[in-house]
Amino acid sequence: MKTPLVSVAMVACNVERFLAEAIESILNQTFRDFEFIIVDFGSTDASPSIISRYQEKDGRVQFHVIPHCNLSEARNDCCFRARGKYLALLDADDVALPDRLARQVSYLEGLPELGILGGGVELIDEAGRQVGAVTKAANDGELRKALLEASPFCASTVTMRADAFHAVGGYRRAFADTAEDYDLWQRIMERSQGAKSARVVTRYRLHSHQIGSRKLSQLSLGQCVARASGRMRRHGKPDPLDSALSITPDLLTQLGVSEAEVQNNLLTTYSTRVLNSLRLSNGDSALPLVSEMLEVLAQSKAVANPVAAETWLTAARAHLHRGRIGSACTAMARAVLVDPPILGRMAWRGIPRVARGLVDRAG
Numbered sequence: 001m002k003t004p005l006v007s008v009a010m011v012a013c014n015v016e017r018f019l020a021e022a023i024e025s026i027l028n029q030t031f032r033d034f035e036f037i038i039v040d041f042g043s044t045d046a047s048p049s050i051i052s053r054y055q056e057k058d059g060r061v062q063f064h065v066i067p068h069c070n071l072s073e074a075r076n077d078c079c080f081r082a083r084g085k086y087l088a089l090l091d092a093d094d095v096a097l098p099d100r101l102a103r104q105v106s107y108l109e110g111l112p113e114l115g116i117l118g119g120g121v122e123l124i125d126e127a128g129r130q131v132g133a134v135t136k137a138a139n140d141g142e143l144r145k146a147l148l149e150a151s152p153f154c155a156s157t158v159t160m161r162a163d164a165f166h167a168v169g170g171y172r173r174a175f176a177d178t179a180e181d182y183d184l185w186q187r188i189m190e191r192s193q194g195a196k197s198a199r200v201v202t203r204y205r206l207h208s209h210q211i212g213s214r215k216l217s218q219l220s221l222g223q224c225v226a227r228a229s230g231r232m233r234r235h236g237k238p239d240p241l242d243s244a245l246s247i248t249p250d251l252l253t254q255l256g257v258s259e260a261e262v263q264n265n266l267l268t269t270y271s272t273r274v275l276n277s278l279r280l281s282n283g284d285s286a287l288p289l290v291s292e293m294l295e296v297l298a299q300s301k302a303v304a305n306p307v308a309a310e311t312w313l314t315a316a317r318a319h320l321h322r323g324r325i326g327s328a329c330t331a332m333a334r335a336v337l338v339d340p341p342i343l344g345r346m347a348w349r350g351i352p353r354v355a356r357g358l359v360d361r362a363g
Contacts, residue, residue: 004060006034006101007082007162010090011074016046018093018205021128023054023061026090031101034088036061039078042068047092070176079170087162094156095124095203104159104201115164115192116185118153119201123279126207131279137198144189147230150223151182156202164188174244174251178215179222183241186230206276216273216292220266221247228255260302267297267307271314278321286318309339 008026012019026036038061040048048065055061066077079087086105090096104117120135138152146152158181168187171180188194229241232255240254252262270293277286297303297311316331335342 004033004035004084006031006086006088006105006159007079007084008034008036008088008090008101009075009078009082010036010038010092011071011078012038012040012043012047012051012092013068013074014043014045014047015092016043016050017126019047019050020054021095022090022092023051025096025098027054027058027060028098029096029101030099031105034060034101035082035084037064037078037081038062039064039066039074039081041066041074041077070173072171072173072175072177072180075180076170079165082162085162086159087165088159089155090202091156093205093207095128095205096156097201097203100157100201101159103197103199107195107197108159108161111193111195113193114161114195116153116158116160116188116194118194118196119157120198121154121157121202121204122200123276124203124205125280126205128203128205130203131206133200134204135198135200136196138196140189140193140195143194143196147182147186147189148227151179151185152196153181153185154202154204155181156204158185160188161192164192167191172241172244174241174246175222175226176218176246178219179226182223183226183229186226190233206280216269217266220269221262223269224257224261224265225252225255228257231256258302260304263296263300263303264307267293267300267303267311270296271310274314274318278318287322290315290318305339306342309335309342312338313342 010022010026015022023036023038026034036058038051040051040063051061051063055063062081064077064081066074086108088101088104100119104119108114108117120133122130123132123134125131134154138146143152165184165188168184168191171184175183185194225241225247229239232239240251244251270289274286274289274293277289293311294315297308312331312335316328316335319325319327319331
C-alpha cells in the first residue's frame with residue numbers, strides 16, 4: 001500500500017449531527033494524497049454507522065472503533081496509526097475548507113524547520129452560519145510568547161510533522177479531556193519551530209455541546225497545569241506529568257500551581273466562553289454561564305482585581321445583549337468599582353462599546 005503524504009486524524013464520540021459535514025470536508029479536499037483515520041471512542045448515537053458508510057464509499061477512510069476512553073487516549077490511538085509525513089487534525093464538529101491541505105502541505109514543504117503549523121478560523125454556529133473569525137498570523141517568536149499564557153492554535157487548523165508528534169510521545173494521559181492539545185503544542189515547539197497563517201483553513205463550530213462548555217473547571221485547571229509543566233521544563237526541572245495518570249492535588253503542589261492562578265484562570269475561561277456564546281444567534285446559553293461565572297467569582301478569595309473587573313464587564317455585555325439594561329449598568333459599575341483603571345485599559349473596546357449600546361437602547 002502506497003504511503004500517503006498526509007494523514008488526517010479525527011476522533012468522534014456522539015457527534016452525529018455534525019459528523020457527515022466534517023468528513024465530507026476532508027474527502028472533498030483539492031489535495032488528494034492522504035489517508036483519513038477516524039476513531040470512534042464510545043458513541044451511543046449514529047456516529048459509527050455514518051462513518052461506516054463513508055468508509056464503504058472511499059478507500060482513504062480508515063475507521064476504527066475503540067472502547068470509551070478519555071480524549072487524550074482517543075487522540076493518541078488515532079494519531080499513532082498515521083503513516084503520512086504530515087499529520088493534520090480536524091475535530092468531528094468542524095469543517096475544513098477545500099484547499100486546507102494543499103495550502104498547509106505547500107507551506108510545510110517549503111519550510112522544513114517547522115514542526116507545527118496552524119491557520120485562521122471562521123467561527124460558525126450550530127447551523128453553520130458565520131458568527132466571526134480569528135485570522136491573526138504569528139511567527140515562531142510570537143507563538144512562543146503566546147504559549148506562555150494560552151494555546152495560540154485552534155486544533156482543527158493544525159498540521160504537524162508526524163515525526164515531531166512521535167518525538168514528544170503524543171498526547172499525555174494526565175490531561176484526559178482538557179488542555180491536552182495546549183500541552184502538546186508546547187512540547188513540540190520545544191524541539192522545533194512553529195508558525196500560524198492568517199488564512200482561514202477551517203470553520204470552527206461554536207455550540208453548547210462542546211466538551212469545554214461542559215467542563216470549564218477541568219479545562220481551566222488543565223491550562224494551568226500545562227503552563228506550569230512548561231515552566232518547569234524551561235528551568236531544567238523534571239516534569240512530573242511525564243509519569244502522571246491524572247491531575248491530582250499533589251501534582252498541583254509539585255508543579256507550584258497556586259490557588260490564585262487556578263481561580264484567575266477559571267474566571268478568564270468563563271469570560272471567553274460567555275463571549276463566544278454571545279456570538280451565537282440567540283445567545284440563550286450566555287446568561288446561565290454568567291450566573292455560574294459570578295457565583296465562582298463570589299466564592300473566590302484570591303482573584304486579582306483586573307480579572308474580577310473583566311468578569312463584571314463580561315457580565316455587562318451579556319446582560320446588554322439580552323436587553324437587560326439595568327443589570328448591564330450594575331455590572332459595569334461593579335467592574336469600575338473593583339478596578340478603576342479598567343476605564344483606561346479598556347478605552348478601545350469594552351466600556352465604550354457597552355456604554356454606546358446602553359445609550360442606543362435607552363434612546
